[in-house]
Amino acid sequence: MSFLPATANGLPHGLNSADAGSKGPALTSIWAGAVPGIVLVAMITCVAYSARNLSGLTLFSPMILAVVAGMVYSNVLGTPAHAKGGIAFAQRRLLRFAIVLLGFQLTLGQVAGIGLGGVGIVAATLGATFLFTVTLGRLIGVDAKLAQLIAAGTSICGASAIVATNIVTDARDEDVTYAVAAITLFGTVAMLGFPLLAPLFGLDQHAFGLWAGASIHEVAQVIGAGFQSGMLAGETATVAKLTRVAMLAPMVIALGLMARRGSTDASAAKPPLPWFVVAFVAVVALNSLVTVPTQVHSAVALSAQIMLTMGLAAMGLQADISELRSRGLRPLLLAFSAFVFIAGFSLSLVKLV
Numbered sequence: 001m002s003f004l005p006a007t008a009n010g011l012p013h014g015l016n017s018a019d020a021g022s023k024g025p026a027l028t029s030i031w032a033g034a035v036p037g038i039v040l041v042a043m044i045t046c047v048a049y050s051a052r053n054l055s056g057l058t059l060f061s062p063m064i065l066a067v068v069a070g071m072v073y074s075n076v077l078g079t080p081a082h083a084k085g086g087i088a089f090a091q092r093r094l095l096r097f098a099i100v101l102l103g104f105q106l107t108l109g110q111v112a113g114i115g116l117g118g119v120g121i122v123a124a125t126l127g128a129t130f131l132f133t134v135t136l137g138r139l140i141g142v143d144a145k146l147a148q149l150i151a152a153g154t155s156i157c158g159a160s161a162i163v164a165t166n167i168v169t170d171a172r173d174e175d176v177t178y179a180v181a182a183i184t185l186f187g188t189v190a191m192l193g194f195p196l197l198a199p200l201f202g203l204d205q206h207a208f209g210l211w212a213g214a215s216i217h218e219v220a221q222v223i224g225a226g227f228q229s230g231m232l233a234g235e236t237a238t239v240a241k242l243t244r245v246a247m248l249a250p251m252v253i254a255l256g257l258m259a260r261r262g263s264t265d266a267s268a269a270k271p272p273l274p275w276f277v278v279a280f281v282a283v284v285a286l287n288s289l290v291t292v293p294t295q296v297h298s299a300v301a302l303s304a305q306i307m308l309t310m311g312l313a314a315m316g317l318q319a320d321i322s323e324l325r326s327r328g329l330r331p332l333l334l335a336f337s338a339f340v341f342i343a344g345f346s347l348s349l350v351k352l353v
Contacts, residue, residue, distance in 0.1 A: 037086020037314075040079075044069045044313040045306065061220050062309045063159050064184045067177060070316020079317050087314045091173075095163050095311035096275075099248075101304035102160060103283030104297060105219075106242045114239050117353045118210055122243045125214045125346040129155035130251070133338040142334050143327075145171035148255065149179035150331065154338040157245045158183050158218035159312060164248055168256040177319040178327055180312065182335035187217030190343065195228040205233035207350050213240025214346040217339075249280050 048066035051057055057065065073079070079087070111119060130151045137147025152165035162179045194216065198208045208229050216222045219241055226237025292300075 034086045034089055036080065037083035037088070038090060039086070040073075040083050041070075041087060041090045041310050041313050041317070044073060044317070045310045048309055048313065060184070060188070061159075061218065062305065063312045064180065066309045066313035067180055067316040067319075070313045071177065071319045071321065072316075074317045074319065075321045083317075087317050090310045091314035091318070094307045094314075096167070098304045098307035098311065099160060099164050100279040100283055101300055101307070102245060103280045104287050104292065104300045104304075106246050106284050107288040108284070109288060110239045111243045111246060114210065114213075114236060114243065118236075118240060119243060121210060121346060121349045121353060122214050122240055123247065124349060125342060126155045126244060126247055126251075128345055129338060129342040132341050133334065136337055137331075137334050140330050140334065142330050143171075143175065145169045146175040146179065146327070146331055147334060149175055150182060150335050150338060152251065152255075153179050153183035154186075154217060154335065154342055155244075156248050156251060157241070158187060158221070160219075160245070160308060161248055161251075163308070163311060163315075164252050165255060168252055173315055173318040174320055174327070176315050178331055179335075180315075182332055183217050186335055186339035187221045190216045190339065191221040191225045194225050194343075198229055201347065201351070203350070205230045206236050209233040209236025209238075210240050211347055211350045213237040214244070214350070215342045216241070219245070246284060 045062070045066055047069050048062040051065050051069070052060065052062055114122075133151035133154060134144075134147050137150070138144065142150075148169050149162045149165055149171055152161040153159065155161075159180045162176060162183065166176050190212075194208075194212055198211075203211060209226050209232065212225045212229075212233070213222055213236065216225055216237075219238075222237050222241040223234065227234030
């Protein structure tokens with residue numbers, strides 16, 4: 001961050017003055033602990049949005065590109081020490097608030113639109129996939145926290161679910177980055193391949209929409225795959241996927257309860273209910289009861305995406321590539337197995353209903 005005035009401790013001279021009074025330490029803390037890191041994260045976010053317009057990168061969401069850009073920056077140039085506070089702010093506060101804003105993408109009426117059978121398919125697929133992934137991860141020796149992140153990303157909603165799950169699992173940043181990368185890889189394969197398989201499996205537009213929405217990882221990937229097969233398929237896929245997103249809140253609460261159960265800390269006795277989960281549910285209820293103007297809805301959706309992108313850029317900035325390599329191929333095998341399982345399990349249910 002060469003544009004900052006240089007001093008012995010890296011702070012601007014105006015904030016480093018001893019006669020700044022009682023406000024001096026607070027202003028110094030805000031400047032040194034937040035602004036440089038937030039500016040760096042914002043710059044990487046801009047790079048991610050710009051890179052998406054390049055040929056060959058349009059298939060990837062800005063969130064994924066931000067993770068990669070952050071990793072390249074931190075591992076090639078190094079992350080400045082005075083930027084750590086702002087990076088941590090983006091990784092925690094911004095991500096939580098972005099998850100709350102995701103509630104504006106869903107109403108209870110949309111969930112009802114796919115019918116009781118559709119909701120049942122989504123719920124059964126989510127639960128079965130999560131349990132399968134965590135169990136297989138234990139059997140093949142994948143770290144339990146990393147396995148939970150992969151399970152959440154596969155069964156619920158990709159990178160957003162990984163981020164939300166990590167709030168209660170508290171895995172390492174490298175694990176989060178690994179999980180996001182693996183989920184992106186197989187979600188992209190599903191987005192491109194599933195529409196080609198629909199005729200082979202004899203799926204009409206409604207059935208294909210249910211299958212895509214119940215099994216493909218990211219919201220953007222679901223939309224991309226669904227509308228390739230027609231308008232009805234795209235709309236059904238989107239609603240089915242948003243129904244999975246709504247199940248993020250109970251899943252996070254359940255994981256928190258599991259974490260507390262295994263904890264020896266007496267302060268962990270009361271059931272966890274993260275504020276962002278409560279706020280997410282409240283936003284979904286509000287969005288179901290009140291008609292939000294289209295322009296406001298679009299602005300909120302864009303804001304949520306930008307904040308999610310900034311949070312994932314922050315994670316990339318804290319990821320060590322050598323740590324990712326040390327994980328080996330077992331987590332990748334786990335992510336692939338989870339991908340195959342959710343595709344096969346959900347397809348079986350769609351064909352039966």
